[in-house]
Amino acid sequence: xxxxxxxxxxxxxxxxxxxxxxxxxxxxxxxxxxxxxxxxxxxxxxxxxxxxxxxxxxxxxxxxxxxxxxxxxxxxxxxxxxxxxxxxxxxxxxxxxxxxxxxxxxxxxxxxxxxxxxxxxxxxxxxxxxxxxxxxxxxxxxxxxxxxxxxxxxxxxxxxxxxxxxxxxxxxxxxxxxxxxxxxxxxxxxxxxxxxxxxxxxxxxxxxxxxxxxxxxxxxxxxx
Amino acid sequence: xxxxxxxxxxxxxxxxxxxxxxxxxxxxxxxxxxxxxxxxxxxxxxxxxxxxxxxxxxxxxxxxxxxxxxxxxxxxxxxxxxxxxxxxxxxxxxxxxxxxxxxxxxxxxxxxxxxxxxxxxxxxxxxxxxxxxxxxxxxxxxxxxxxxxxxxxxxxxxxxxxxxxxxxxxxxxxxxxxxxxxxxxxxxxxxxxxxxxxxxxxxxxxxxxxxxxxxxxxxxxxxx
Numbered sequence: 001x002x003x004x005x006x007x008x009x010x011x012x013x014x015x016x017x018x019x020x021x022x023x024x025x026x027x028x029x030x031x032x033x034x035x036x037x038x039x040x041x042x043x044x045x046x047x048x049x050x051x052x053x054x055x056x057x058x059x060x061x062x063x064x065x066x067x068x069x070x071x072x073x074x075x076x077x078x079x080x081x082x083x084x085x086x087x088x089x090x091x092x093x094x095x096x097x098x099x100x101x102x103x104x105x106x107x108x109x110x111x112x113x114x115x116x117x118x119x120x121x122x123x124x125x126x127x128x129x130x131x132x133x134x135x136x137x138x139x140x141x142x143x144x145x146x147x148x149x150x151x152x153x154x155x156x157x158x159x160x161x162x163x164x165x166x167x168x169x170x171x172x173x174x175x176x177x178x179x180x181x182x183x184x185x186x187x188x189x190x191x192x193x194x195x196x197x198x199x200x201x202x203x204x205x206x207x208x209x210x211x212x213x214x215x216x217x218x219x220x221x222x223x224x
Numbered sequence: 225x226x227x228x229x230x231x232x233x234x235x236x237x238x239x240x241x242x243x244x245x246x247x248x249x250x251x252x253x254x255x256x257x258x259x260x261x262x263x264x265x266x267x268x269x270x271x272x273x274x275x276x277x278x279x280x281x282x283x284x285x286x287x288x289x290x291x292x293x294x295x296x297x298x299x300x301x302x303x304x305x306x307x308x309x310x311x312x313x314x315x316x317x318x319x320x321x322x323x324x325x326x327x328x329x330x331x332x333x334x335x336x337x338x339x340x341x342x343x344x345x346x347x348x349x350x351x352x353x354x355x356x357x358x359x360x361x362x363x364x365x366x367x368x369x370x371x372x373x374x375x376x377x378x379x380x381x382x383x384x385x386x387x388x389x390x391x392x393x394x395x396x397x398x399x400x401x402x403x404x405x406x407x408x409x410x411x412x413x414x415x416x417x418x419x420x421x422x423x424x425x426x427x428x429x430x431x432x433x434x435x436x437x438x439x440x441x442x443x444x445x446x447x448x
Binding site: 063068097103 | 271300311315319
């Protein structure tokens with residue numbers, strides 16, 4: 001009775017769920033979904049039409065919504081604790097998780113994935129160069145914010161490794177697949193990312209390939 | 225040592241936090257913030273520049289990010305339980321909370337608040353009629369979804385009243401302030417909303433007024 005994760009390989013939210021499952025040692029099966037085609041069978045699992053969707057067993061209900069799934073996994077598989085030991089850490093880890101899942105997604109990873117890949121898969125015209133430029137501009141602020149946190153703390157959310165690191169790593173890994181992260185800009189951010197990238201949970205993400213969209217040479221390189 | 229909530233009266237996220245605090249019986253002081261002016265003192269409390277921000281005491285750190293705050297309050301003040309008693313309910317309540325905080329906000333309440341009020345407060349041109357039209361079109365689907373849930377369940381998240389109801393109520397209350405909710409469209413949704421609106425926690429929201437933007441006559445009417 002292996003859980004199934006309905007996913008798209010370059011969706012940062014799906015990547016985040018894969019990382020959380022792997023860090024918790026929960027085995028799972030990946031079920032690719034062409035969610036942008038809004039397949040009817042998939043809309044029955046999740047009326048919002050978004051990935052990831054998790055089915056814990058064949059008979060279980062389909063569970064969805066990224067942050068609801070993170071909380072679910074934290075409660076169902078409490079070890080290792082990925083949100084934090086005390087109230088102040090937990091609100092900070094959740095704030096940062098929301099920062100990446102919502103804000104970084106809207107300002108960076110969402111537009112880049114749409115323009116660089118989904119538009120082609122949907123045969124929806126050519127990429128909007130201005131949207132790509134804006135996202136590449138926005139990413140600088142986020143990279144500096146990550147660097148600012150990484151300089152002051154051992155991990156992004158505090159002393160302990162947490163889902164804030166997994167969220168930042170998952171959401172950065174998608175622009176990184178496109179070569180859109182200006183790593184030279186911030187050494188603290190780059191060092192933190194190389195620590196994240198070296199974790200066993202990250203390895204499968206670095207092996208994902210989407211036909212027609214090869215990643216740059218440094219993408220899977222742990223000493224980039 | 226009363227907690228302070230930095231807020232804007234017509235921000236649905238702030239309204240949601242006020243409802244959660246009130247339902248849990250936690251007294252608090254409201255501190256209005258003109259967040260759209262990005263005041264420096266406020267950016268020090270929350271680098272994202274968004275409301276709500278919660279300070280539990282004068283000395284405590286400023287806590288932010290809507291869903292992180294909800295989880296924080298649920299852990300700090302467990303009674304009454306607003307997320308649910310079991311794993312399946314909890315993931316469903318969190319999914320619906322995310323539906324309103326993220327999806328409804330992007331498709332309905334965000335554009336309406338921006339076009340109808342913030343643009344005027346920021347002296348940023350005249351309202352974009354197409355954006356208002358799109359939001360008023362989108363709200364129909366959300367109203368039908370609420371009606372669909374309200375017909376099948378006692379409350380939106382299941383048998384028990386939960387933060388899913390508070391989220392839907394808070395996020396609907398803003399378009400309702402503008403007269404943008406087509407209540408005649410769905411009797412189940414309207415009946416559910418009149419139950420929410422009658423709760424003591426909702427009363428202060430119905431008394432909020434923003435200068436220059438009076439609500440329609442039915443706004444504070446419990447038998448609308």
